Amino acid sequence: MLLILLLALPLSISAQERQRARELGIEPGILTPGPYNAITDVAGVSVGHTTLVVGDSIRTGVTVIRPHGGNIFQEKVPAAVFVGNGFGKAIGFTQVEELGNIETPIALTNTLNAFLVANALMDYTLQTPGNESVRSVNPVVGETNDGWLNHIRGRHVKQEHVFKALENAQTGIVAEGNVGAGTGTRALGFKGGIGTASRVLPEDKGGYTVGVLVQTNFGGILQINGAPVGREMNNFYMAEDVPYVVDGSCMMIIATDAPLSPRNLKRLAKRSFLAFGRVGAFSSNGSGDYSIAFSTHKDRRIPYTAASIERTVKEVGNDFMSPLFLAVVEATEEAIYNSLFMAEDMQGQDGRIMKALPIEQTLKILDQYKARKQE
Numbered sequence: 001m002l003l004i005l006l007l008a009l010p011l012s013i014s015a016q017e018r019q020r021a022r023e024l025g026i027e028p029g030i031l032t033p034g035p036y037n038a039i040t041d042v043a044g045v046s047v048g049h050t051t052l053v054v055g056d057s058i059r060t061g062v063t064v065i066r067p068h069g070g071n072i073f074q075e076k077v078p079a080a081v082f083v084g085n086g087f088g089k090a091i092g093f094t095q096v097e098e099l100g101n102i103e104t105p106i107a108l109t110n111t112l113n114a115f116l117v118a119n120a121l122m123d124y125t126l127q128t129p130g131n132e133s134v135r136s137v138n139p140v141v142g143e144t145n146d147g148w149l150n151h152i153r154g155r156h157v158k159q160e161h162v163f164k165a166l167e168n169a170q171t172g173i174v175a176e177g178n179v180g181a182g183t184g185t186r187a188l189g190f191k192g193g194i195g196t197a198s199r200v201l202p203e204d205k206g207g208y209t210v211g212v213l214v215q216t217n218f219g220g221i222l223q224i225n226g227a228p229v230g231r232e233m234n235n236f237y238m239a240e241d242v243p244y245v246v247d248g249s250c251m252m253i254i255a256t257d258a259p260l261s262p263r264n265l266k267r268l269a270k271r272s273f274l275a276f277g278r279v280g281a282f283s284s285n286g287s288g289d290y291s292i293a294f295s296t297h298k299d300r301r302i303p304y305t306a307a308s309i310e311r312t313v314k315e316v317g318n319d320f321m322s323p324l325f326l327a328v329v330e331a332t333e334e335a336i337y338n339s340l341f342m343a344e345d346m347q348g349q350d351g352r353i354m355k356a357l358p359i360e361q362t363l364k365i366l367d368q369y370k371a372r373k374q375e
Contacts, residue, residue: 018177018344018356021224021337024363025372028225028278028337029330034198037334038174039211041198042255044068044296047213048169049180049194050161057151057349062117063180063194064165065106065213065253067294071130073137076101076302079294080266084273088249088288089114092140100262101302102294105166107141108181108215108251110150113157114143120162142290144217144249146184149348174213177342181251184348185217187339188280189235189244190357191346192216195339199327206320208258210327212272216339218287219246220280224337227369229362230280237284247286250276252335254293254328259300259314264321269293271325275332293328 021028022037034041046069051061067077079102081093089111096102104125109117121139125131146152165180174196176182182193198211219237222230230236237246252272260268269291276289283289299314316324340357347353366372 018342021334021341024341025374026225026337026366027373028333029199031199031201031327031330034200034209034211036173037198038196039065039198039213039253039255040171040174041200042209042211042257042296045211045255046169046171047174048165048167049175050165051179051183052156052161053183058154058156059150059184059346059348060110060113060146060156061180061183062157062162062165063108063182063215064162064169066169067102067255067296071128072105073103073125073128073131073134074304076103076304077294077296078260078262078265078300078302079292080262080269082266082269082291084276084289084291085283085287087286088290089143090288090290091115091118092138095138096140102140104137104139106253106292107162109141109143109157110152110181110184111143111145111147112152112155114141116155117141117157117162120159123159124163124166140292142215142251142292144185144215144251144288146217148186149346149352149354150184151349176338178344178346181215182339184346185215186354187216187218187248188220188222189230190340191343191354193339193343195335195337195342197331197334197338199331201323201327205323206258206316208256208324210324210331211255212328212331212335213253214332214335214339215251216336217248218250218281218289219244219248219284220282223278223280224362224366225371227366227371229365232365233361246284249288250281252291252332254291255296256324257296258316258324259297260295261315264316264318265293265295267321268324268328271328272332275329275336278333279336
């Protein structure tokens with residue numbers, strides 16, 4: 001669910017209705033998406049946004065991903081992180097790396113709000129019924145810097161906004177583009193935002209689902225389904241006469257219902273960066289690029305209070321991981337496309353305008369390179 005606070009200016013200055021990449025014939029890969037083509041195709045995963053568009057300079061928000069609908073601290077999920085380029089303010093990652101689990105919802109926001117959002121996640125967890133005796137919480141927060149469009153020094157995302165996003169988190173369709181943590185972002189020369197996609201493996205490969213949600217705010221040379229869109233539009237890093245900011249960040253959140261160990265979740269997280277490269281990114285010096293992967297499989301959950309010394313759990317074997325690797329690459333690539341296709345023009349602080357990806361021009365380039373499905 002999306003919460004928009006006090007719109008003093010239009011959220012969009014674009015009259016064209018936006019569509020997701022697949023609706024426009026852009027179908028990367030060979031695997032089939034889930035019903036929603038979203039991270040929420042992984043059963044139990046929910047997403048909530050709070051979007052802040054206030055006056056002429058506040059363009060930010062928070063996005064939360066809940067791995068399941070229960071008490072996550074009491075039923076932790078196995079997880080792993082992978083750092084592509086560590087120029088970021090990632091919170092909680094060392095404990096995930098050490099213990100191999102996540103014990104709070106995952107939150108995404110802007111750089112200077114990461115610590116306030118982490119504090120809110122901690123408060124939320126401590127207030128959750130059943131956690132009355134908890135004395136240590138590891139909140140997991142990722143961020144990107146939206147300070148070009150947004151008055152980032154104001155640190156406008158407050159506890160109430162985090163709580164609202166958590167309360168409004170839903171399964172099913174996920175809002176994309178200029179929402180939540182993607183409100184003020186920009187990517188690959190255009191307006192960035194939140195994007196999501198999924199893939200479902202054939203039954204003989206396990207029948208598992210992999211879902212990805214991204215917060216895009218990075219530069220490079222945009223490619224879509226192999227077509228050099230950024231180059232053809234003369235909008236790319238190091239183009240001669242185009243002012244272009246290549247630094248930024250990207251957060252990639254990966255969910256799966258496959259019973260994976262933290263070790264294989266890390267291997268899954270690593271593969272998302274193959275898609276990051278496919279779309280034209282190269283992790284510039286000032287880009288904080290991270291992946292977080294978790295499994296929702298009930299047999300892999302880690303209880304806060306162990307009933308016995310030993311555990312017996314299911315686990316996908318190494319020899320059967322390749323289809324999951326393919327799924328995460330395809331879903332990440334399409335999620336990044338959706339963040340661009342669903343974003344709209346945004347006007348922010350100091351009258352700055354970030355234009356969205358021009359759909360008609362993009363489709364002409366894709367057709368020129370035979371990079372989309374034709375009716």
